[in-house]
Amino acid sequence: MIFQQLINGLMxxxxxxxxxxxxxxxxxxxxxxxxxxxxxxxxxxxxxxxIILWTDxxxxxxxxxxxxxxxxxxxxIDLLAIRPLRKDFHLAPLLSTIGVTIILQNLAVKxxxxxxxxxxxxxxxxxxxxxxxxxxxxxxxxxxxSIFLMIALYFFIxxxxxxxxxxxxxxxxxxxxxxxxxxxxxxxLTFGIASALAGASGVMIGLAFHAxxxxxxxxxxxxxxxxxxxxxLGNVLGAMIGxxxxxxxxxxxxVVLPTEINLxxxxxxxxxxxxxxxxxxxxxxxxxxxx
Amino acid sequence: xxKMLSVKGVSSGYGKLLAIHDVDINVKKGEVVVLIGANGAGxxxxxxTISGVLRPxxxxxxxxxxxxxxxxxxxxxxxGVVQIQEGRGILARMTVKENLEMGAYLRSDKGAxxxxxxxxxxxxxxxKDRLSQNAGTLSGGEQQMLAIGRSLMARPQLLLMDEPSxxxxxxxxxxxxxxxxxxxxxxxxxxxxxxxxxxQALDVADRGYVLETxxxxxxxxxxxxxxxxxxxxxxxGKTIRSREN
Ligand SMILES: Nc1ncnc2c1ncn2[C@@H]1O[C@H](COP(=O)(O)OP(=O)(O)OP(=O)(O)O)[C@@H](O)[C@H]1O
Ligand SMILES: [Mg+2]
Numbered sequence: 001m002i003f004q005q006l007i008n009g010l011m012x013x014x015x016x017x018x019x020x021x022x023x024x025x026x027x028x029x030x031x032x033x034x035x036x037x038x039x040x041x042x043x044x045x046x047x048x049x050x051i052i053l054w055t056d057x058x059x060x061x062x063x064x065x066x067x068x069x070x071x072x073x074x075x076x077i078d079l080l081a082i083r084p085l086r087k088d089f090h091l092a093p094l095l096s097t098i099g100v101t102i103i104l105q106n107l108a109v110k111x112x113x114x115x116x117x118x119x120x121x122x123x124x125x126x127x128x129x130x131x132x133x134x135x136x137x138x139x140x141x142x143x144x145x146s147i148f149l150m151i152a153l154y155f156f157i158x159x160x161x162x163x164x165x166x167x168x169x170x171x172x173x174x175x176x177x178x179x180x181x182x183x184x185x186x187x188x189l190t191f192g193i194a195s196a197l198a199g200a201s202g203v204m205i206g207l208a209f210h211a212x213x214x215x216x217x218x219x220x221x222x223x224x225x226x227x228x229x230x231x232x233l234g235n236v237l238g239a240m241i242g243x244x245x246x247x248x249x250x251x252x253x254x255v256v257l258p259t260e261i262n263l264x265x266x267x268x269x270x271x272x273x274x275x276x277x278x279x280x281x282x283x284x285x286x287x288x289x290x291x
Numbered sequence: 292x293x294k295m296l297s298v299k300g301v302s303s304g305y306g307k308l309l310a311i312h313d314v315d316i317n318v319k320k321g322e323v324v325v326l327i328g329a330n331g332a333g334x335x336x337x338x339x340t341i342s343g344v345l346r347p348x349x350x351x352x353x354x355x356x357x358x359x360x361x362x363x364x365x366x367x368x369x370x371g372v373v374q375i376q377e378g379r380g381i382l383a384r385m386t387v388k389e390n391l392e393m394g395a396y397l398r399s400d401k402g403a404x405x406x407x408x409x410x411x412x413x414x415x416x417x418x419k420d421r422l423s424q425n426a427g428t429l430s431g432g433e434q435q436m437l438a439i440g441r442s443l444m445a446r447p448q449l450l451l452m453d454e455p456s457x458x459x460x461x462x463x464x465x466x467x468x469x470x471x472x473x474x475x476x477x478x479x480x481x482x483x484x485x486x487x488x489x490x491q492a493l494d495v496a497d498r499g500y501v502l503e504t505x506x507x508x509x510x511x512x513x514x515x516x517x518x519x520x521x522x523x524x525x526x527x528g529k530t531i532r533s534r535e536n
Contacts, residue, residue, distance in 0.1 A: 175380040177364035180397040
């Protein structure tokens with residue numbers, strides 16, 4: 001029972017990680033809390049929904065297509081809502097991302113309705129029985145995809161030239177520019193990558209929970225924030241591990257403290273408050289972008 | 292000699308506040324030119340304006356016959372002008388090796404980059420033992436060596452150095468200035484150098500300019516500056532300065 005819950009927790013947590021990585025990457029390069037990041041995830045869930053519904057393409061095509069589309073959405077958000085304000089006082093871009101949140105959410109309600117939508121089964125869900133355990137193949141698959149994406153990202157930022165430029169920009173725009181890095185371009189790319197990860201997460205959440213709504217962004221955005229704080233601002237490795245920890249902790253909290261009310265969220269945000277009080281730099285320190 | 296850089300009537304600063312006014316300077320190929328001035332005189336502002344971090348509100352900057360003001364820093368690096376920031380500008384959370392690799396960011400000639408790395412280690416053997424260490428853990432002197440080594444990885448045509456001896460012990464200052472001397476003599480680099488250690492800087496420089504409250508007030512060959520009474524009084528006296536960043 002506990003083991004089964006742990007798999008669920010890891011699956012949930014890996015999605016928190018993907019969201020938190022996006023936050024932390026963007027925070028790294030711009031020092032900005034990108035409020036609309038959860039809405040990008042929501043947009044990804046709906047894009048995946050319609051791709052599956054209309055085209056019946058297999059998941060291994062749907063997922064990359066969605067990532068490209070949400071990546072583009074992220075880039076547009078930077079170009080239209082953030083870049084023009086970057087030189088203004090520092091709250092302006094933050095407020096602007098809140099504006100984007102409101103726009104995207106209302107647009108989604110208008111287009112898709114305010115109620116939950118059943119997410120189509122793009123892949124068949126098998127339930128393995130190992131001993132007394134039931135394990136869902138979708139959970140294993142989404143966990144596998146998330147971990148693959150995280151490893152790929154980690155390789156990208158620690159080993160490739162452009163990944164290193166991204167870390168340089170997250171240390172200092174001035175220094176990076178003087179080394180020949182086109183800082184604006186790297187910031188755009190960062191938005192693209194962060195948003196592509198959020199889009200992938202949106203599709204996987206749709207698959208795993210079988211339902212999406214215009215409001216799923218908020219839940220995952222808040223959890224992503226908790227994880228970013230847990231892992232340390234700007235710390236990519238911290239976000240990865242932090243998400244898995246939070247996911248498992250939440251699921252275990254349900255097992256250990258069975259009640260009628262939703263203790264899960266109280267638990268998560270309780271953790272956030274404790275971290276802010278006792279370890280404001282997160283469990284793994286702040287802004288060590290490499291790890 | 293061929294004119295490499297000319298700054299013509301440049302005024303520049305921060306927002307509406309101008310920090311340098313109508314500055315004219317020239318650097319010829321193969322020269323080391325030093326810029327002397329008190330704290331706040333505008334030395335860094337001038338370098339930042341040349342490297343594209345700041346845009347001049349007036350005047351022109353010509354590099355190898357081409358007007359470069361108005362370009363972003365990364366484009367100016369591509370043209371061959373590389374600035375070492377005041378305070379070194381080390382990427383503290385990246386390793387020494389990664390810092391050096393970032394110096395060659397705009398290059399794609401892998402073989403030549405490897406060779407340049409080897410040369411860098413010959414110049415600065417200290418760095419070789421610390422390749423996988425985070426650059427933030429290096430001592431001040433080692434960081435300055437890394438900053439110089441990293442800038443050379445770009446194979447610059449013109450090197451702008453902003454107070455490379457800042458906050459370093461006398462022995463290290465000596466070493467850094469020797470390095471600058473070698474860069475010019477052996478490797479034929481062209482360097483515009485900002486220094487507070489006027490005495491030692493004039494030893495390695497061909498010519499110099501004195502900047503006072505944003506204006507060039509004296510210019511000449513190193514020996515002329517040394518002989519200038521005003522320079523002697525203001526900059527060659529026994530003023531030992533140490534300051535962090
Ligand atoms: N980022 C900035 N914003 C506003 N004003 C600045 C900024 N940087 C420098 N200044 C101002 O511009 C003037 C020139 O500063 P600059 O840094 O060019 O002096 P400097 O000659 O390099 O001095 P130092 O030897 O102390 O480095 C000073 O009055 C300084 O206060
Ligand atoms: Mg200065």
